[in-house]
């Protein structure tokens with residue numbers, strides 16, 4: 001991190017549905033790859049439900065109790081490498097059910113925030129197997145206020161706007177967004193960036209699981225809506241440098257937040 005600049009690494013990876021051991025092993029290798037590039041990233045981000053995938057019928061049995069196993073790996077990696085880690089999301093088992101939860105660790109390996117997906121995706125039966133979170137997700141990325149949303153959440157612009165009004169200047173979105181909705185994925189993420197004049201950083205999985213195909217296309221979009229990095233469909237580490245001062249420049253040029261008329265809508 002230098003000034004307002006921040007180097008990002010997004011881990012776009014395959015997830016083996018129903019096989020946490022294989023996914024932990026794959027993630028370990030990917031994390032090593034992420035820190036071993038030419039320039040060490042300040043922040044690493046992972047995709048949605050990377051520990052179990054969408055093996056929902058077995059999710060009670062394979063979800064991570066209180067996220068202990070994931071927390072141990074993520075915290076120790078963040079501390080060892082002095083990197084902030086936005087741990088995608090995992091299937092996390094709590095006393096009252098299984099949640100789809102994001103953890104954020106700082107460079108010392110301390111868990112600084114967490115968020116459980118609040119909109120469950122009925123097209124994939126999430127509401128039958130998972131419990132919904134009840135609060136929006138906020139974090140600090142390199143000292144800057146930011147928001148978190150998971151996959152289907154991006155269809156709810158009210159949530160992104162609420163986070164932006166609360167000070168968020170970047171939005172982090174882990175996903176398992178499948179074919180054939182690439183057009184929705186790119187358009188919705190770009191719209192959230194343009195309308196809220198903030199960075200949108202979205203890490204999708206790739207590969208196939210049963211009938212579902214995941215197209216990857218992880219994205220980093222700036223507050224003007226320009227795509228500054230986009231992956232293809234294969235496993236990869238997407239690297240990008242963002243300059244957070246661009247948020248102020250765009251908000252000054254078109255003062256959307258000053259021009260809102262919330263009393264009328």
Ligand SMILES: O=C(O)CCC(=O)C(=O)O
Nearest residue numbers: 121151152176177178181
């Ligand atoms: O909204 C979509 O089209 C995809 C959402 C999704 O796959 C999810 O939330 O897991």
